[in-house]
Amino acid sequence: MIEGKVWKYADDVNTDVIFAGKYTYKPMTAAEMAEHALEDLDPTFAKGVKPGDIIVAGANFGCGSSREQAATCVKASGVAAVIAVSFSRIFFRNAINEGLPVVELASGTSMIAKDDTVKIDFDKGVVTHKGKEYRFPPLPKEVLAILNDGGLIPHVKKALAATKP
Amino acid sequence: MGQTFAQKVLAKKAGLPRVEVGQIVDVEPDVCMSHDNTAAIAKTFAKIGVERVKNPERFVVVLDHTVPASTEEYAKGHKEIREFVAKQGIKAFYDVGVGVCHQVLPEMGYALPGRLIVGSDSHTTAYGALGAFSAGVGRSEMAALYATSRIWLKTPASLKIDVRGKLKEPVTSKDLVLKIIGDIGADGALYKSVEYAGEAIEAMSVASRLVLSNMAIEMGAKNGYCAPDKKTFAFLEPRAQAEYTPIYPDPDAEYEKVLTYDAAKLGPHVAKSHTVDNVSPVEEVEGTKIDQALLGTCTNGRLEDLHLAARYLEGRKLAKGVRMIVLPASREILLDAMREGLVEIFVRAGAMVLNPGCGPCLGAHQGVLAAGEVCISTANRNFQGRMGSNEAATYLASPATVAASAVTGVITDPRKAVRGGGA
Structure with missing residues (x-):
């Protein structure tokens, strides 16, 4: 269960505005990436975001490039989860693989505004906003296992260690 | 019920007789x-x-x-x-x-x-x-x-x-x-x-x-x-x-x-900045002034694309103030283009022919845009800020539309442009 303050964005937020192409082949730490998070979408985000905040967006969040830094920079900025009507499939995978929880609220997110507070109950699959509950389907068990291990790399390490004689 | 391509290939790879939609x-x-x-x-x-x-x-x-x-x-x-x-x-x-x-x-x-x-x-x-x-x-x-x-x-x-x-x-x-x-x-x-x-x-x-x-x-x-x-x-x-x-x-x-x-009814189309789905028939954006034309990339940098573009550029010059970049998709294509005289057509027209690569498409180098500039490009993405300044605009189009526009300096319907029989 997490509760956080909302940063609200529209449909089709692409990975270029989340993490610009000019940075993609520069070696950066996750903390450095976070300084550029959402730079071309909302210049106030990187400075204003607080640990535990939640991004809420419309459809097709993270469309465009496969760059994983789009998920890394959001996670490193302290964002606890991203709620969207839908996600681009590569961003969805990258987020899980970086240990960033993603919630697909297909029924819509238009009722949620910037600076609102939302609560997410991952076990029950419920988002609570202004006393109203909105259901979302829980992640498949294969995907949840990766998220629960903190991302794909720790998940693979654990799996490989388990198969060692 | 039969299976789609995706079901059949994933079933085969998973060693299963069939897989259903949604199955991991x-x-x-x-x-x-x-x-x-x-x-x-x-x-x-x-x-x-x-x-x-x-x-x-x-x-x-x-x-x-x-x-x-x-x-x-x-x-x-x-x-x-x-x-x-x-x-x-x-x-x-x-x-x-x-x-x-x-x-x-x-x-x-x-x-x-x-x-x-x-x-x-x-x-x-x-x-x-x-x-x-x-x-x-x-x-x-x-x-x-x-x-x-x-x-x-x-x-x-x-x-x-x-x-x-x-x-x-x-x-x-x-x-x-x-x-x-x-x-x-x-x-x-x-x-x-x-x-x-x-x-x-x-x-x-x-x-x-x-x-x-x-x-x-x-x-x-x-x-x-x-x-x-x-x-x-x-x-x-x-x-x-x-x-x-x-x-x-x-x-x-x-x-x-x-x-x-119906393919026969289709005319040239252009994606306007800043999203690929912001599409209109070329007629709606005709006359938009451009600063740069990009021909090539992994989307449209193949020999047939270069041939098509050359028909608009052969014996002509780029419009005053327009820069054109040609980015073949591979060395093999560049060699073919050289052999078939296409490189000479582009260079004589005033274009810069670059080595095969991605460069300007993702704004990495080799032809990025300044604030207020407009590029017409055969690439696959026109997101805000992608090709340089986030105050620049990229229009996506076919090699014919890009080449025709490079000659006139404004977005041009290739059906109305002067073109030759092709090199």
Whole structure:
């Protein structure tokens, strides 16, 4: 269960505005990436975001490039989860693989505004906003296992260690 | 009920008689592609703590995104990649200058019918043009593939796009795919497997089909399949790295939706800034002043694209104040273009012909835009800030529209432009 303050964005937020192409082949730490998070979408985000905040967006969040830094920079900025009507499939995978929880609220997110507070109950699959509950389907068990291990790399390490004689 | 292409290929790879939409399968891809991001992937791989890449023969590495290196940092990345592939025994390594990955994999015969391919680049959907199931993945996933050779994939629902009739010259597959993306939106095929079919697709060259499959990601798709046929087999005949078995959807396969288009009625289309689905017929943007024209990239940098553009540029000059960049998709294409006199046509017209690579398409180097500038481009993306300043604008169009516009200095309907018979 997490509760956080909302940063609200529209449909089709692409990975270029989340993490610009000019940075993609520069070696950066996750903390450095976070300084550029959402730079071309909302210049106030990187400075204003607080640990535990939640991004809420419309459809097709993270469309465009496969760059994983789009998920890394959001996670490193302290964002606890991203709620969207839908996600681009590569961003969805990258987020899980970086240990960033993603919630697909297909029924819509238009009722949620910037600076609102939302609560997410991952076990029950419920988002609570202004006393109203909105259901979302829980992640498949294969995907949840990766998220629960903190991302794909720790998940693979654990799996490989388990198969060692 | 029959099965779609996606169901059949994923069932085969999972060793199952059939898979249903939504079913998650754990599979071993036949080919895994990465590019300049291999430097970062190698570092992530090191964190897993496995010494050796499992099955190095399944990995292809192509340096294309910032080539030749424009900064010391990029040069360092390239050096690390050269050392990594040598150490790990990855023999399918294509260093700077060979071409853009999405041309190199088909050209070098890795993208084959029936294969399962993943790549740490979103336009990996391109290889569907040859009948592969081909999807983009992230960097951590590629690092995990180095360690395990395995990945989970969810069996997607399928969208069939049936294109009847034939395209009318100078309308190309780029105009068709822009029209489709404009109609269904950037998430119109989200999580889905797209199957292109119909008379117009059958009539297309492999190069034209690669445009459709490359841009399937711009409608959100997981892959973009074209049924392999005689043209595919002829293209692959001197190239294929291995034997292959084409996979075709069953005639009674179940599609979530079937869209129908009439190619003969289609005119040139343009995607306006700043999204690929912001599409209109060229007539609606005619006269928009441009500063730069970009011909080429992994989307439209093939020989037929260069030939088409040359028809508008032969014996002419770029409009005053317009810069033009020509970016062939591979060395093989550049050599063909030189042999066929196309390079001379471009250079005499005032264009700059660059080495094969991605450069300006993602705003890495070699022709980025200043605030207030407008570029018309044959590339696949026009997101805000992608080609440089976030106050610049990029319009996406076919090679014919780009070349016609470079001559006039404003966005021009190629059907109305003066053109020759072609070099």
